[in-house]
Amino acid sequence: MSFTVAIVGRPNVGKSTLFNRLIRKRLAIVDDTPGVTRDRRYGEAHLGDLSFTVIDTAGLEDAVDDSLEGRMRQQTQAAIAEADVTLLVFDARAGVTPMDEHFARLIRKSRKPVILVANKAEGRAGTDAAREGFSLGLGTPLPLSAEHGEGLSDLYDALEPFAVRKAGEKSTAHLDADLEEVAPLDLEEDTGEEDLVEAPPAPKHLQMAIVGRPNVGKSTLVNALLGEDRLLTGPEAGITRDSIAIDWSWKGQAIRLIDTAGLRRHSRVTKKLERLSGADTRRAIQYAHVVVLVLDGNDMLEKQDLTIARQVVEEGRALIIAANKWDAVEDKNAAIKKLHERIDWSLPQAKGIPVITMSAMTERGLDKLMQAVLDIYVTWNKRVSTARLNRWLSEVTAQHPPPLVSGRRIKIRYMTQIKTRPPTFAIFASKADDLPESYHRYLVKSLRDVFDLPGTPIRIVMRRTDNPYDTDRD
Known part of the structure; x- marks a missing residue:
């Protein structure tokens, strides 16, 4: 049984760099700009013979209101509550700051095990600087360099007891399960109807990417499908900065939902961070099976929407168009007619693209959307003799x-x-x-x-x- 590790700390101390090092991939966007990570991101980490789930989190902010920073903090607190152990990371070069001290007190209140990590502690000078972490009252600071891979053997030693503890819990759970009464089989639920469907074998995970312009409701849609506030949402445009993959299932089908950053026109992208976010979204499209292009029902299929749709089709992905915020559209008949005409005219290379009207906020049309996802996946896999x-x-x-x-x-x-x-x-x-x-x-x-x-x-x-x-x- 795997254990879970949350990486937390103030902005720009190298949490995402450590996350990438542990999962052995460049999955999280890394940039010098503080606050790049906003949602919590999960990955399967490997350190020696240890395997565990690691959670990358937003930089802890001293905000408890409903602001963007306050909502980011709520995401981080959820990760701490879920984890078996927390890695509190501070910057050994900068030393312990008042914000580090503030969040050390916060984590102590959680009563979760904590490992204090002094990142950016390259060489002897960095190791000496790491000692300043003793002042936080969380035990001996563990000096490492996530960027250069130094100090990972010490991190292994610190994490190994949690793997042993989890293994012991698994053994106890197995013994308890043997004592439970075996439930009778429910024979009435198995209708055998699945055998009548001509479809490819169900994939281990159907990769479903949610894409679109900023602020059209992509993260709200993912949260509505999951039935929980898993992703950060709000009125601010561009909250999501990197692609977040979440494993989920719908009617027994395993699905990997991928929320992505909003894509703007290249001419409007001026910052390096936004270019990285855009590249991350395009990579999510390349590896998706089905792509759901989310539109704002009151502003549908503008030039950038069509650019994204053409990119999906050129990549050979199955495409579904989801007209979100449909409850706010006044003349629905005229709007849907105009949308179909625009699609037929602008995307003839994929004629017949499914169009679903929905509202992520009120959860209207979600079942219809997901059925369309499964149907288009079957078509995408179709073989003709x-x-x-x-x-x-x-x-x-x-x-x-x-x-x-x-x-x-x-x-x-x-x-x-x-x-x-x-x-x-x-x-x-x-x-x-x-x-x-x-x-x-x-x-x-x-x-x-x-x-x-x-x-x-x-x-x-x-x-x-x-x-x-x-x-x-x-």
Whole structure:
């Protein structure tokens, strides 16, 4: 059984650098700007033979009101309450500050085990500076350098007792479970209907990224789906700065929800931190299975929305458009008609994209949204047999033959599906490179209609055939 470690401290002491070091990935954004991390982020950490869950938190602020800083502090306090042990990090170079002393008192009140970490303690000078941490009354400071990986063996020694304690709790729980009465099986719930659904095997985690412009309600949507205030929300634009992944399930399907920073136009992005946040969001899109593009119902599909949607389609991800704040839209019929027209005109390469109207604040339309996510995932994984494809190919080329090139007609001979996610097909033809884009669009449209592939990107790869026995070859 894994134990949980929360990393806390005032802003800019290197908490996210230590988090990245422990999980062995650059998952959290690191920058010199104080207060980069705002939500709590979870990761699976490894230190020697220890494996545990680590939580990166926002820098502790001396605020208890409903301000952004106060809400960030609430997120950190939730992490402390959840953890088995807390790492209180201070900057050995700067020494102990009044804010460090204030939060040492706060953590002592939590009555949770605390390990005091003096970060940025490179070399002998740093180790000497770390001793100043004794004044906090939390035991011997542990000097380390998260950036350079120094002092991690001492951190291992400090954390090992919590792994041993958790293992002991697991053994006791196992003995207690053996004494419990075995509950009878509920046979009525298993209807067997799942066997009737033609779908790919359920993924271990369906990766679902929530993207959109700043302040359209992405984090509010994630909180509504989870049924808890897991992510920081508020009226301020750009609260979320890095992508936060949360494991969840809906109707038995494991889902990894990924909340992302709002994407603005490149021309408006001037700060390094916002560029890092944008890159983090684009990386989340690249690795997602399904991407939900959240729009503000009163300001839908402006230029930046379309830019994001095109990026999702170009990456080959399944796309759903969620019109949020729909309860505030006055003329709903006119708005939805305009939205569909704009999508059909601007995103013809993924015709049939599902559009869900919803309100994250009132939790209206959430079940409809999640069903659309599962449905589009099935479409994104769809496979068509080679026999069916070539029967279809024979029919569409007979109805509308390929054009002439240099006085000779392009011959399309064979077709097969070479991959899913998204559906990708290879067509073997003479003069394959000369097939015009208009005929390519004709084939994609027919494929989508005949094989029921709405909303998902479709890719066709043209491959040249060279048959030495074909007397009509080029």
